[in-house]
Amino acid sequence: MMHIDCAIIGGGPAGLSAALVLGRSRRHVLLFDDNRPRNAVTRESHGFITRDGVKPSEFRAIAHQDIARYPSVTVKSQRVTEVRHSGRGSFHVRTGDGIVYHSRTIILAAGLKESLPAVPQIQDYYGKSLFSCPYCDGWELRDKPLVVIGESGSHAVSLAKFVYNWSKDLVVCTNGRQVLTQEQLAMFARKGIRVQSQRIRALKGSGGQLQSVQFEDGSEIKRAGGFVSPKWRHAIDFGEKLGCAMNEHGGLVKDEYGRTTVRGVYAAGDGALITPAQLIIAAGDGSRAALGVNGDIVNEDFDR
Ligand SMILES: Cc1cc2nc3c(=O)[nH]c(=O)nc-3n(C[C@H](O)[C@H](O)[C@H](O)COP(=O)(O)OP(=O)(O)OC[C@H]3O[C@@H](n4cnc5c(N)ncnc54)[C@H](O)[C@@H]3O)c2cc1C
Structure with a gap:
């Protein structure tokens, strides 16, 4: 079983941005993404400064190039099917191909699903x-x-x-x-x-x-x-299953660094809010969750 610092579930702007910050923080990261984002139906994305009008696929391609410079980050084109507490304050992450990974922390960044x-x-x-x-x-x-x-x-x-x-x-x-x-x-x-x-x-x-x-x-x-006006729901229910508290809108309760109420579980992007936001907001949210993950690991390890 592979041991990592952080498993990021979802490779939209939230997860990608978290991966970049964690890679630069020398963390061993697996980013799992099954590449089915909500905005795949659209031709252009607007409002992300320096990338106004970018194609969603191009946005992702550039993000993957950025992340590829950091050797401790690996992208897995796999759907995560289960996340469980390992019993040692860490987590087991199972993917669609049946492989189980062991991670110290989790960032839930799987976005939303919508019904039109x-x-x-x-x-x-x-x-x-x-x-x-x-x-x-x-x-x-x-x-x-x-x-x-x-x-x-x-x-x-x-x-x-x-x-x-x-x-x-x-x-x-x-x-x-x-x-x-x-x-x-x-x-x-x-x-x-x-x-x-x-x-x-x-x-x-x-x-x-x-x-x-x-x-x-x-x-x-x-x-x-x-x-x-669509109806939105979480793309994944791992947060609820891990015991994370939900807010009155059905989003995950989290602090400014993405920490949910369960130690080691962080959330970022549309899925954490349960209301759709924007690429730049999701990316910022992912970045903050990464600061939360790295800050908590730094403090935990330094004080050991
Ligand atoms: C039609 C449309 C047009 C839009 N236009 C704009 C725009 O012009 N400008 C703008 O700023 N925003 C736009 N948005 C909103 C923007 O796309 C979202 O706010 C943003 O993508 C949210 O980012 P995210 O990382 O939270 O989630 P997402 O981008 O949805 O990414 C989540 C990722 O997680 C993956 N995933 C889900 N479950 C799993 C799992 N179990 N295992 C592995 N991977 C999983 C998904 O496949 C997906 O790749 C638009 C949205 C739509 C629907």
């Missing part, structure tokens, strides 16, 4: 002309005729409010659900935002570029793109 609203063909457009984060993609859709799809009243309202910052030409669709209150409808009317509560029959366009939205009565509205 139940709209036919939505997957064809998501990440191309329909997005979930206005900070990530609002600029590219500025001033265009947009649709906002939210199946709960609170999500539809909060998303529409934000998207309104980038385009005033909005149609809010609740996809067959009567979820908006009279006050919310009046607020949208005041802002010139139209509301359509009929079920969406089809999204129409080509090559991922939305052109129109068709409703169940056959009526159609032309739209050049838009935003949807």
Whole structure:
């Protein structure tokens, strides 16, 4: 069994950034990644200073080049299937190929999984002309005729409010659900935002570029793109299984250095927050978790 200082589960910006900092701290690290990030559906990532507009695959390739300079870091393209306490204050990490690794610490950085609203063909457009984060993609859709799809009243309202910052030409669709209150409808009317509560029959366009939205009565509205409100869940449940406390939103309780309530287990990135953030925030979070891991090991070993 291989013994390492830190097993990082997830090779998105959080895990990659943690690996870089730990490699530079001379820690023996295994980074496990099955390469199925949420943002794989999109062509460009925005808002990461020095990398604005980078392809997600290019971002990862550059990160792997950076990490490759540090010999104590190894990337394993494997899915982690189980993490258990080893009984000696450390952990056993099992991968899909059945190999078990022994690690002093764990960083959970596996991101989120999302379920999109139940709209036919939505997957064809998501990440191309329909997005979930206005900070990530609002600029590219500025001033265009947009649709906002939210199946709960609170999500539809909060998303529409934000998207309104980038385009005033909005149609809010609740996809067959009567979820908006009279006050919310009046607020949208005041802002010139139209509301359509009929079920969406089809999204129409080509090559991922939305052109129109068709409703169940056959009526159609032309739209050049838009935003949807997905539901998010943790990609992994290892935190709960290891006994980490959860916060009221379903995220992992952690301190500013990513330490969860279980000694030796750290968390970083979208999965720790349970709300999606941004690449740069996830990367910063991974970096802080790495400082936590290294700082704790330095103190433990120095005081021995
Ligand atoms: C459509 C879309 C567009 C976006 N656009 C932008 C943008 O323009 N700008 C921006 O800043 N942000 C954008 N984001 C958000 C950004 O992608 C995330 O905030 C960021 O990737 C989160 O990083 P992370 O490291 O926490 O998780 P992720 O990037 O999701 O990485 C998690 C990794 O862990 C791996 N993993 C999961 N479970 C396991 C396991 N059991 N074993 C091994 N590996 C595992 C996954 O395969 C994945 O590679 C976008 C997101 C989406 C969905």
